[in-house]
Amino acid sequence: QKEVEQDPGPLSVPEGAIVSLNCTYSNSAFQYFMWYRQYSRKGPELLMYTYSSGNKEDGRFTAQVDKSSKYISLFIRDSQPSDSATYLCAMSANAGGTSYGKLTFGQGTILTVHP
Amino acid sequence: DAGVTQSPTHLIKTRGQHVTLRCSPISGHKSVSWYQQVLGQGPQFIFQYYEKEERGRGNFPDRFSARQFPNYSSELNVNALLLGDSALYLCASSGEAGDTQYFGPGTRLTVL
Numbered sequence: 001q002k003e004v005e006q007d008p009g010p011l012s013v014p015e016g017a018i019v020s021l022n023c024t025y026s027n028s029a030f031q032y033f034m035w036y037r038q039y040s041r042k043g044p045e046l047l048m049y050t051y052s053s054g055n056k057e058d059g060r061f062t063a064q065v066d067k068s069s070k071y072i073s074l075f076i077r078d079s080q081p082s083d084s085a086t087y088l089c090a091m092s093a094n095a096g097g098t099s100y101g102k103l104t105f106g107q108g109t110i111l112t113v114h115p
Numbered sequence: 116d117a118g119v120t121q122s123p124t125h126l127i128k129t130r131g132q133h134v135t136l137r138c139s140p141i142s143g144h145k146s147v148s149w150y151q152q153v154l155g156q157g158p159q160f161i162f163q164y165y166e167k168e169e170r171g172r173g174n175f176p177d178r179f180s181a182r183q184f185p186n187y188s189s190e191l192n193v194n195a196l197l198l199g200d201s202a203l204y205l206c207a208s209s210g211e212a213g214d215t216q217y218f219g220p221g222t223r224l225t226v227l
Contacts, residue, residue, distance in 0.1 A: 042221070102173070
């Protein structure tokens, strides 16, 4: 069993739809949770970074973490064709910088938003 | 400010050869990590370096090695290349405690 499970999709939605992306995990030591967006053949771009349980909102994006259920979500409101990309969840037991901050990623969900 | 930079962008090698990939972190960042991303999968952790010391190593064979220089740039070396080493190699840097990791554009390695 993988430490982090993510439905690879693909997910196809019409422009303006609300998108829900999810990951489950098994390692209870994970405390830091991230969502990255990756366009084809590019490096991952950080979208959201949260610590422990709770919600965080940034523009059209909302990240939710439920540590009791070992479940994290990313919601995209008013989705746009430019949101079409692969979305990766990632998590770690420690923060980066001076700490050992190995990230464990999900497989990634391919999202297409069509006009 | 410039983000994480990596070179080269693309690389084609044959089996058995050796390759060196390079990474420059965001200015002020002292920690560099390397990840391998095979097509259709999420990135897999290879190494983390902080202040030129190895902080962590993923489940990769000894053919993979890395080092960090005094200016915090880093090299990833892979010896005796196999077809299965074909992947996007990503470098990420992070700042002080509590910071997350910011990724570069990657180096796409193809082994023939």
